[in-house]
Amino acid sequence: MSDQKKPKRRDFLFTASYAIGAVGVGAAVWPLVDQMNPDSSVKALASTEVDVSSVEAGKSITVLWRGKPVFIKRRTQEEIAEARAVKLEDLKHPEKDEDRAKNPEWLVMLGVCTHLGCVPLSDKGDYNGWFCPCHGSHYDTSGRIRKGPAPTNMEIPKYEFVNDNTIKIG
C-alpha cells in the first residue's frame, strides 16, 4: 500500500506531542494514585515504647504498633534450647535463632502470619510456638515457619532495649 516513507516534519510533531501529552497525563494521575499511600499522620506513629517488667518467663504480651500486633515473648530456657537446636536445613526460611532474638530471653516479632495476615495463636501448633487458625501455618518457638502455606518466618521489627524493662519498637 505505501512505500517506505521517510519520517516527515509532521510525524516528528505528532510523536513529540504524544510524548509530552503522556508525561502530562502521568503527572496529573500520580497525585491521585499517591494519595492512597500511608499519609503523614499514619507514618508519624512510627515507634512505641513498652514496659515489659511484668512479663514472666513463658508468658507473652501483645502490643499494637502501626496497627499491627507485636508479640513480646519472654522465653523459658527450654524454649530457647528448642529453638537453637533446630538445624537450618530443616527450615523453609532458614534463619538462626541467634539472629532473630539478640537477647535470647526476649523474642520480639510482628504477630502477623506471613501467609495472609491473620494473628497466630500462641503456645499452639506442632512446634510449641504459634499456630495460625486461618490457613494452618505452624511456627516454632523462634517464630519460624515450619509447616503450612506461609512463605516466610514472622517478621522481626526494628526494636531496642531502652533499659532493662523497656523496649522501644520502631
Add this chain to the structure above:
Amino acid sequence: MSDHNYVPSSKLGKWFNDRLPLLSLSAHLREYPTPKNLNYWWTFGGILTFCLMAQIITGIVLAMHYVAHADLAFDSVEHIMRDVNYGWLIRYFHANGSSMFFLAVYIHIFRSIYYGSYKSPREVIWIIGMIIYFLMMMTAFMGYVLPWGQMSFWAATVITNLFSAVPFIGESITNWLWGGFAVDSPTLTRFYALHYLFPFLILGLVILHIWALHIPGNNNPIGIDVKKPSKDTVPFHPYIVIKDLFALLIFLILFAFFVFYAPNLLGHPDNYIEANPLVTPTHIVPEWYLLPFYAILRSVPDKLLGVIAMFASIFVLVILPWLDTSKIRSAVFRPMYRQFYWILIIDVFLLGYMGAMPAEGTYLLIARVATSYYFIHFLIILPILGRKEKTIPLPLSIAEPVLEDAEKKEFNN
C-alpha cells in the same frame, strides 16, 4: 427490528423523538423479538436488574446513616438497626440482597453454560457479564468490610494480603491499598467510597450487556438461530415482561423469607463483635458466594500459586467461548457435555463446601481433587469434547418441534 419505522402518535412526541429518540428506544424494547421457547431459567436477567436497583436504592438510604470511620462504623450500623426508622428492614434487605443477587447471578451464569449462550455471536455479552460478576465480587467484599465487625476486619486483612504474594512489590501494594501498615480507618473510608461507586459502574456495564444482547437477540433452550421471526418469536412486551414479573414474585418470596425470618442465617455471628486487630477469630470464612474460590486458594500449598490459581479460576470462565470448541450451543443436543456439565456443578458445590471447612486432612485432599477437576473441565475436557462428541440432530427451527405436520411441510419448502 421495527424501531426505525417507529413514529410517535402525538405531535409533541414526534417533536421530542426527532431531537432525542428515547421513544424509539422504548418502542424497540417493547417490540424486541424474543424466542418464544424461552423457559424460566431466562427470567434471571430481569431478576438481576431488580437486585441491582434494590441494592442501589437501599444502599443510598443506608449511606445517609452510616459513618465510615474505624471508631464509629460499628456503632453506626447498630444505630441503623435500633434507632433509624425501618433501619433494620433496610439493612437486612441490603445485606441479604447481596446473597440473593449472587444466587441469581449464579443461576444466570450456569444457565448460559448449559445452553451455550456464551458462544458465537454472543462472546462479548458473556465477557461483559464476567466483568460485571468480578465487579460484583469486589463490591460485595468491600460492602462486607463496612460494618467493621471481626469478620469484616479479618476478611479485609486476608483478601488485601492476597496482593502481598506479588513478588518484590507486594508489600508496597498492600500498604497502598491500606493507606497504612495494616487495615485501619483509611482502608475503611476508601472501601466505602468504592463500594458506593462500583454499583454504578455495574449499572453502566449492565446497559452495555443488554445492548450487546439486543444485537444478535436472545439465545434459547434449543440454541438455534431464529429463522422466521413471525413464527419463532414473540414481542418482549407483554409476553416476556409478564413472565419475568411472575418469576420475580416467586423470587421475592424467597428473598422475603430471608429478610423477615432468617436475616442472619447467611452471616456470621462473629461480625457482631467489633473489629479487633489483636485477635483473629478462630475460624474465618468468607460469605457463601465466594467459598469455591476460597477453597481453590487454600488447596494450593504455595502462597503465590494459590493466588494465581484463584484468579485463574475466574479467567478460564472469561475465555470459555474459545475453550468450548463445539459449534452446537445447547446441552440438549450434546449428550456427553450434559453429563460433564452436571459433574462440574457437583464439583463447584463440593468446592464451596470445602471452602467452609478447615483446610486440613481429608477436607484438604478433597479440595485439591475438586480444584484440579475444575481446571481439567475447562482446559482439557471442553476443547476435546467439542471435537469428539456425537451430537443429536438439531431441529430445523424453534417452532418446528411443536408444529403440525402440515406446517412442517411449509417450512421444508
